[in-house]
Amino acid sequence: MSEQVLLAARGVRKSFGEVEVLKGIDLDVRQGQVVSLIGASGSGKTTFLRCVNLLEEHDHGDILLDGDPIGYRVEGGRRRRLSEAKVSAQRARIGMVFQSFNLFPHLTAEGNVMLGLTKVLGKGKAEAKDIAGQWLDRVGLGERRGYYPYQLSGGQQQRVAIARAVAMQPRLLLFDEVTSALDPELVSEVLGVMQKLAESGMTMLVVSHEMLFVRDVSHHVVFMDGGRVAQAGTPQEVFGNPESERLRGFLGRFHGLFGQAA
Amino acid sequence: MELEPGTFLFDAWTARYALLNGLRVTITSSVFSIVLASLAGLILGIVLSYAWWPLRLLVRLYVDVMRGIPVLVLILFTYYGLALFRINVPPYWAGVIALAAFATAHVAENLRGAVQSVPAGQMEAAKAIGLTFPKRLWYVIVPQAIRRMLPPWVNTCLEIVKGTTLLSVIGVVELLLANQQVIARNYMVVEFYLMSAVIYLVLNFSIAQLGALLERRFSYIRY
Numbered sequence: 099m100s101e102q103v104l105l106a107a108r109g110v111r112k113s114f115g116e117v118e119v120l121k122g123i124d125l126d127v128r129q130g131q132v133v134s135l136i137g138a139s140g141s142g143k144t145t146f147l148r149c150v151n152l153l154e155e156h157d158h159g160d161i162l163l164d165g166d167p168i169g170y171r172v173e174g175g176r177r178r179r180l181s182e183a184k185v186s187a188q189r190a191r192i193g194m195v196f197q198s199f200n201l202f203p204h205l206t207a208e209g210n211v212m213l214g215l216t217k218v219l220g221k222g223k224a225e226a227k228d229i230a231g232q233w234l235d236r237v238g239l240g241e242r243r244g245y246y247p248y249q250l251s252g253g254q255q256q257r258v259a260i261a262r263a264v265a266m267q268p269r270l271l272l273f274d275e276v277t278s279a280l281d282p283e284l285v286s287e288v289l290g291v292m293q294k295l296a297e298s299g300m301t302m303l304v305v306s307h308e309m310l311f312v313r314d315v316s317h318h319v320v321f322m323d324g325g326r327v328a329q330a331g332t333p334q335e336v337f338g339n340p341e342s343e344r345l346r347g348f349l350g351r352f353h354g355l356f357g358q359a360a
Numbered sequence: 361m362e363l364e365p366g367t368f369l370f371d372a373w374t375a376r377y378a379l380l381n382g383l384r385v386t387i388t389s390s391v392f393s394i395v396l397a398s399l400a401g402l403i404l405g406i407v408l409s410y411a412w413w414p415l416r417l418l419v420r421l422y423v424d425v426m427r428g429i430p431v432l433v434l435i436l437f438t439y440y441g442l443a444l445f446r447i448n449v450p451p452y453w454a455g456v457i458a459l460a461a462f463a464t465a466h467v468a469e470n471l472r473g474a475v476q477s478v479p480a481g482q483m484e485a486a487k488a489i490g491l492t493f494p495k496r497l498w499y500v501i502v503p504q505a506i507r508r509m510l511p512p513w514v515n516t517c518l519e520i521v522k523g524t525t526l527l528s529v530i531g532v533v534e535l536l537l538a539n540q541q542v543i544a545r546n547y548m549v550v551e552f553y554l555m556s557a558v559i560y561l562v563l564n565f566s567i568a569q570l571g572a573l574l575e576r577r578f579s580y581i582r583y
Contacts (some may be wrong), residue, residue, distance in 0.1 A: 198481050203582055204580070
């Protein structure tokens with residue numbers, strides 16, 4: 099992998115009150131890669147993802163996107179928090195898809211995709227409509243562009259949410275357990291869309307419990323445990339040769355999907 | 361039908377211009393108060409939800425004071441109180457200001473509650489696409505909050521319409537005082553008070569229906 103590093107985390111720490119949730123995360127995401135974060139609940143995967151998009155502020159360390167620190171600038175050797183407007187501009191370069199979809203209920207599928215295009219990127223209405231239509235087609239919902247979120251199934255809502263994020267042409271897309279709130283029969287349609295995105299070269303950082311997806315689609319897998327990166331490597335390395343008891347135990351929970359489950 | 365002098369219909373017809381004028385005053389003062397209170401309440405509601413804490417505290421104080429004072433006292437104070445400071449406001453506008461000031465507090469408080477009840481994920485999704493704070497409010501949070509505060513807002517409108525009757529005490533000839541002036545000439549107490557009651561009922565019923573219509577119109581905003 100010689101592609102340029104797009105996202106780099108160095109010694110990222112984050113506490114909620116007394117509890118340190120991230121205890122120094124180091125991680126690289128290269129251009130065009132799919133990196134998956136796996137691990138038990140409470141291991142810090144989602145918190146890390148939220149720090150990347152500034153939904154949480156990390157306390158120590160650096161998160162660099164294209165070499166620029168996320169959330170602060172260095173001035174005379176000191177860190178200074180970025181203004182709201184600058185933070186918003188940074189967020190616009192990173193897309194995020196949530197577990198609970200979070201579509202805007204007062205807007206149609208098309209309106210959801212268009213909002214960022216018109217109000218953040220400043221595109222004209224006609225152009226935004228065009229782009230929204232294309233992306234809704236790509237996620238298989240071109241016919242439903244005029245539907246309101248409550249008229250769509252969970253899987254359809256999540257696909258609209260993916261279209262909303264990717265239409266902004268972000269440098270990086272974050273996926274936060276995007277299939278966990280879905281009925282089992284709706285999971286595959288969302289994973290299918292994600293796989294197509296991955297194949298198109300989109301850089302993705304994915305928190306997921308869908309181990310088969312993680313194994314088959316990721317370039318790089320990071321197993322997190324207790325706020326630290328416990329093991330990282332290619333899917334073959336992580337799934338084929340789990341180094342720690344914890345990882346073996348974690349993988350073993352997935353119905354013996356992986357041969358050597360404890 | 362013959363209109364004999366001394367019958368209700370005859371007297372009502374004779375006084376029709378005064379009565380219609382009263383109705384006009386009731387309607388316009390209500391509309392002005394509702395519009396003013398809705399706009400000011402929207403702003404103060406946002407302040408209550410998001411502003412820097414000293415500002416929030418100030419608005420909180422305003423809301424609590426307004427909710428704790430009878431509207432009649434507010435009206436009298438606005439009219440006579442401002443005159444003490446040599447600010448002469450015509451009674452009509454003093455009344456509108458007092459009613460609006462009162463209703464603003466209710467709208468602000470209702471909006472705060474509505475904003476709080478919008479799921480946190482909405483703000484996060486709005487952040488995630490890179491919207492700045494004012495745009496997050498305007499395009500994502502406020503539309504949903506307004507949908508949620510429609511029912512209490514309709515109640516506030518009804519309160520305002522009923523509250524305009526209190527303007528009669530500072531000499532604004534709205535519907536009630538117009539009726540009273542007619543009654544003072546013919547002593548048809550029951551008939552004319554009944555008529556004004558029916559007119560208020562029709563006005564408020566229409567507003568409530570309009571509110572229900574709006575609620576249906578925006579029923580797609582759900583989760």
